[in-house]
Amino acid sequence: MxxxxxxxxxxxxxxxxxxxxxxxxxxxxxxxxxxxxxxxxxxxxxxxxxxxxxxxxxxxxxxxxxxxxxxxxxxxxxxxxxxxxxxxxxxxxxxxxxxxxxxxxxxxxxxPYCQRAVLERAVAEAAARGYELRAGYELEFTVAPAGSEDAVTTPGHHGPAYSPHALIGLDGFIATLLHDFEANGLGLNQLHAEYGPAQLELSLAATDPMSAADDQLLARQTIHAAAHAHGLRVSFAPIVSPEAVGNGWHLHTSLWRKGTNVLGAGQRQEAGMPVPGAEGAGYVAGLLRDLPALTAVTAPSVPSTMRLRPGYFASAYGFWGVENREAPLRYVPATELLGEDHANVELKPSDASANPYLALAAVLTAGLAGVTDALPLPDPIGEDPGTWSDPRRQEAGVVRLPATPAEQDAALVASPRVSGTLGEDLLGAFRAVRSSDRKWAAEHSPAEIVAAHLWRY
Structure with missing residues (x-):
C-alpha cells in the first residue's frame, strides 16, 4: 500500500x-x-x-x-x-x-471504535453468506447566502418547489456541482429544487456499501466547496426551522444474491399492489422489525427527532408502503420498463447526523436478519397513518417511531441486532454522546436547538 x-x-x-x-x-x-x-x-x-x-x-x-x-x-x-x-x-x-x-x-x-471497521465487518459477514448490498443516498440540503445566520429568512432561492425557475439564480453553483461531482468520481443521478425553503436535493448512484458511505462524505465536501466558490453556504441539518420541512438523507438499499436483486426477483401482485417475493419480503420485514432501533442510528440527533413529525413526509410511524412517501420504508418496485434491478427500499428516517458507516452496517444487519428468520411481511399501507385515529393505528399494528432521544436510546438497547452491530465498546461511546446531546437540549428551546445545529453538518 x-x-x-x-x-x-x-x-x-x-x-x-x-x-x-x-x-x-x-x-x-x-x-x-x-x-x-x-x-x-x-x-x-x-x-x-x-x-x-x-x-x-x-x-x-x-x-x-x-x-x-x-x-x-x-x-x-x-x-x-x-x-x-x-x-x-x-x-x-x-x-x-x-x-x-x-x-x-x-x-x-x-x-473497536472505528466506524468504518463496523461496516467492513458487516459487509464481510454478509458476503460469507452469499449476500451483498447496493446502496445510494438522496441528499437534501438548504442553500443560503454566505454569512447568513438564518437559512429561512435569507434563502438561497425563492422557489417554487421543483421549478426550474428556482435554480436560475443558482446557475453558477449548479454548473460547478455537476462538473465537480464528475471530476471527483461521484455518480449523480439527478438534482432539483425540493419542497422545503431554499432546499435542493440530489441523488447519488447506487454502489457497494463502503463506496456509498465514502461517497456520502465526499459529496458533502464537494457541495460545501462549490457553495463557497459562489458566495453561498449550505446546511445539511435535519431541520432548519421549527416550522419548516427538514432535510432528509434518504437511504435506498437493495439486497443481492448471486447477481440477483432479491427485492425484484419473485415480485408478485397482492391486492393489486406489487410486493417483494419471500426473500425480499424478509429483508423489508427485518428493517421493519428493527425500525425503532435503526432510527436511533440513522437519524440520531435531537433535531432528527424534531424532524420526524406526522404530515411532513418525514415518517413518524412504523410501517411500510409501496411508493408511499409518508412511509419510513418505501418499497420501490420493479417494473417492465426498469427491470428487476431497479427494485429497492427507501429508508426515510435518515439524515446527515448519522454516521454513514454505522447506518449502512445497521441496515444491512437488520435486513439480512429478517431474511434469515424468514420474517413475514405485513400488508403494505397506502395511506398516511398520521391521519388515522389511535384505535385504527392500534388495530393495524402501527406505532409511533421514537419521538425523543430517550425513546431512541431505549429502542437501540432493546435491539440485539442493531446494538450488536456496533459492538459493546462503540455502543457505549455512541450512547454517551447521545446522552450528552440530550442533556444539552434539555436546557434549550426548540429555536435554540435548531440554530445550534444549523451549520454543524
Missing part, C-alpha cells in the same frame, strides 16, 4: 496538489479530518496519523463527554490511515486531494 501511495503522491504533486485531506465521520455524523503534505502520503499510508481517542466521544457541539468508561480520560492515541484506493483529487479545492480514513491502534491492531 505504501508503494501505491508513493506513486499516487508523485502524480498528485505533479498536478499541483500540495496536501491530502484524510476524512472520517464521528458518532454525530460530523466529518472530521487531518491534512498532511502530499509528500507524507506514503508515510501516512503505512503508519497513519496520530489522532486522539476522544473523537469517539465528541458530542454534536464539540464537547467531550467522559460518560463512557472505556474513554473516560484525556489519555490515548490512535492512528488514522488513509484508504489509498479511494484517493481523489478535489476539483473544487485543487490544492488538495481527499481520502477516507480508517482508525487503528498504535500497534496496528483493530480499534
Amino acid at each position: 505504501t508503494k501505491a501511495a508513493s506513486a499516487a503522491a508523485k502524480d498528485l504533486a505533479a498536478a499541483g496538489v500540495t496536501g491530502v485531506q484524510i476524512a472520517w465521520a464521528d458518532n454525530n455524523g460530523i466529518p472530521r479530518s487531518r491534512i498532511i503534505p502530499v509528500g507524507g502520503l506514503a508515510h501516512a499510508a503505512g503508519r497513519g496519523v496520530g489522532v486522539t481517542t476522544l473523537f469517539a466521544v465528541f458530542d454534536s457541539h464539540d464537547a467531550i463527554t467522559y460518560g463512557h468508561p472505556g474513554l473516560a480520560t484525556p489519555s490515548g492515541d490512535v492512528r488514522l490511515v488513509p484508504v489509498i484506493e479511494r484517493l481523489r483529487r478535489l476539483a473544487g479545492q485543487p490544492a488538495l486531494a481527499w481520502a477516507p480514513g480508517r482508525q487503528i491502534t498504535a500497534d496496528g491492531s483493530p480499534w
Whole structure:
C-alpha cells in the first residue's frame, strides 16, 4: 500500500496538489479530518496519523463527554490511515486531494471504535453468506447566502418547489456541482429544487456499501466547496426551522444474491399492489422489525427527532408502503420498463447526523436478519397513518417511531441486532454522546436547538 501511495503522491504533486485531506465521520455524523503534505502520503499510508481517542466521544457541539468508561480520560492515541484506493483529487479545492480514513491502534491492531471497521465487518459477514448490498443516498440540503445566520429568512432561492425557475439564480453553483461531482468520481443521478425553503436535493448512484458511505462524505465536501466558490453556504441539518420541512438523507438499499436483486426477483401482485417475493419480503420485514432501533442510528440527533413529525413526509410511524412517501420504508418496485434491478427500499428516517458507516452496517444487519428468520411481511399501507385515529393505528399494528432521544436510546438497547452491530465498546461511546446531546437540549428551546445545529453538518 505504501508503494501505491508513493506513486499516487508523485502524480498528485505533479498536478499541483500540495496536501491530502484524510476524512472520517464521528458518532454525530460530523466529518472530521487531518491534512498532511502530499509528500507524507506514503508515510501516512503505512503508519497513519496520530489522532486522539476522544473523537469517539465528541458530542454534536464539540464537547467531550467522559460518560463512557472505556474513554473516560484525556489519555490515548490512535492512528488514522488513509484508504489509498479511494484517493481523489478535489476539483473544487485543487490544492488538495481527499481520502477516507480508517482508525487503528498504535500497534496496528483493530480499534473497536472505528466506524468504518463496523461496516467492513458487516459487509464481510454478509458476503460469507452469499449476500451483498447496493446502496445510494438522496441528499437534501438548504442553500443560503454566505454569512447568513438564518437559512429561512435569507434563502438561497425563492422557489417554487421543483421549478426550474428556482435554480436560475443558482446557475453558477449548479454548473460547478455537476462538473465537480464528475471530476471527483461521484455518480449523480439527478438534482432539483425540493419542497422545503431554499432546499435542493440530489441523488447519488447506487454502489457497494463502503463506496456509498465514502461517497456520502465526499459529496458533502464537494457541495460545501462549490457553495463557497459562489458566495453561498449550505446546511445539511435535519431541520432548519421549527416550522419548516427538514432535510432528509434518504437511504435506498437493495439486497443481492448471486447477481440477483432479491427485492425484484419473485415480485408478485397482492391486492393489486406489487410486493417483494419471500426473500425480499424478509429483508423489508427485518428493517421493519428493527425500525425503532435503526432510527436511533440513522437519524440520531435531537433535531432528527424534531424532524420526524406526522404530515411532513418525514415518517413518524412504523410501517411500510409501496411508493408511499409518508412511509419510513418505501418499497420501490420493479417494473417492465426498469427491470428487476431497479427494485429497492427507501429508508426515510435518515439524515446527515448519522454516521454513514454505522447506518449502512445497521441496515444491512437488520435486513439480512429478517431474511434469515424468514420474517413475514405485513400488508403494505397506502395511506398516511398520521391521519388515522389511535384505535385504527392500534388495530393495524402501527406505532409511533421514537419521538425523543430517550425513546431512541431505549429502542437501540432493546435491539440485539442493531446494538450488536456496533459492538459493546462503540455502543457505549455512541450512547454517551447521545446522552450528552440530550442533556444539552434539555436546557434549550426548540429555536435554540435548531440554530445550534444549523451549520454543524
